Amino acid sequence: MQLIDHHKTSLNYNQYDWGNVVVEDDDGKPASATSLFYHYLVNRGHLSKTEALDEFVELIRQYDTWEWEKNNNQQAQRLNALFFLVSIDEFEETMLERLKSFDHFQFDDFEKKILDMEEGKIKRYIRRKRREIVQTQINDHFAGVVYAESYHSELGNELGKEYPHLDYIAIINMGGKRLGFRTIHDHVDVSEIAGQLGGGGHAKAAGCTLTENAYKLYVSNTFQLEPLREDAKNNRYNLKDCSFGTLYLNRREDHFFIRPNTDSEWTIEKNRMQLAQTFPSFTEAEKFLKRTEACWLTDDDHFVNYLKNEVKKRK
Incomplete structure (x- = not known):
């Protein structure tokens, strides 16, 4: 018997003769079950190596480890999409014949x-979900x-890019009673977050069962x-x-204006009153x-009206 695994949370199995857990290959690339x-x-x-097989396995590895996003490898994402668009039997038969021929x-x-066609469907789905995401702080992470x-x-990838101030995205599948975690950041390892809830996975993608504790943290506490x-x-x-300044608004209709104070210092005004805290960059202030x-960033009409009111008050 031989265990072949690539999850960091399974490294303890290497203490046994049958354990073969490899998180990274010899080149330092994240491993996947398929590549191993x-x-x-x-x-x-x-099995004999071929270029077609090497390419096929590499596409799967990049998708499973999220390297496809870093490398902008759309072929890897499309191969995964195709897997779910056809039956298992059809996919297996087609791929085996193609890899041989x-x-x-x-x-x-x-x-x-x-x-x-599927890409268009995914874009519409993500567009709808962008309007449903909520923000919460859990332990030290947002x-x-x-x-x-x-x-x-x-x-998870698109929401992470849309809201980069969030450390990770938690995706709840109520029907399957599963909780998935995705991040685009290097400072967060979502496999550790999943591990605290009895799950596991990779640094960029992980998951767990929707346990009572997970339900409380991600469903009950965020429902309102x-x-x-x-x-x-x-x-x-x-x-x-922008060197001139950038305007934001919250649900209480408070206005926030981010502007540079010096080349290395940015300040925030809340309803025209400057906050004491300063920031080393626009990104940190935002x-x-x-x-x-x-x-959120206001539209141009709101921005122009805000500036007009500023001018009137100074006259």
Whole structure:
């Protein structure tokens, strides 16, 4: 018997003769179950390496370890999408035949068409979920919490980029009684968060069962919270990291103005009163605001009216 695993939370099994837990390969790349099993079969003469197989396994490895996002490897994401669009039997039969017949791995024209349609469906799903995410602080981290049954990796990735002030995204699947964790940040290891709740996974993607404790933290305690508001899009004047200043608003209709004081210091005005705290960058000032006030970037009309009122008051 041989255990082949790549999760950091399983490293303790290496103390046994049958344990073979490898988190990173010899090149320092995060390992996946597919890449480890592929090398196992090749090293024991059960399978011959080919370029097509190497490419196929690498696409799976990048998706499973989230390297596809860092490398902008859309082929890896599309292969995973195709796996769920067709039956297991059809996927297996098609891939086996293709890997035997071609020198390189590629999608056929029909697969490209259905994958393009699926991408549109994913974008619409994510657009809807953006309006449902709530923000909460759990222990030392700020989390975005959203209910979703589909496209967890894509959703977690896009929400993480939309709300970078959040340390991670918690995705609740009530039907499956599962809780998934995703992060785009290097300073957070969501496998540790999942491990505290009896689960596990990778640094960027992990999960656990929706236990009573997890339910209390992520469902009960957040149920009454209002969803986050998205930053205004397509602004021409109220822009982030602007030397003139940037305007934000919260649900209490408090106004927050971030402006540079010097090249290395940024300040925040709340309703025209400057806060005592200063920040080394615009990013840090915005993170503080979004975490403490759950505010959003106002649109240009609001920004212009705010400035007009400022001018009137100074006359």
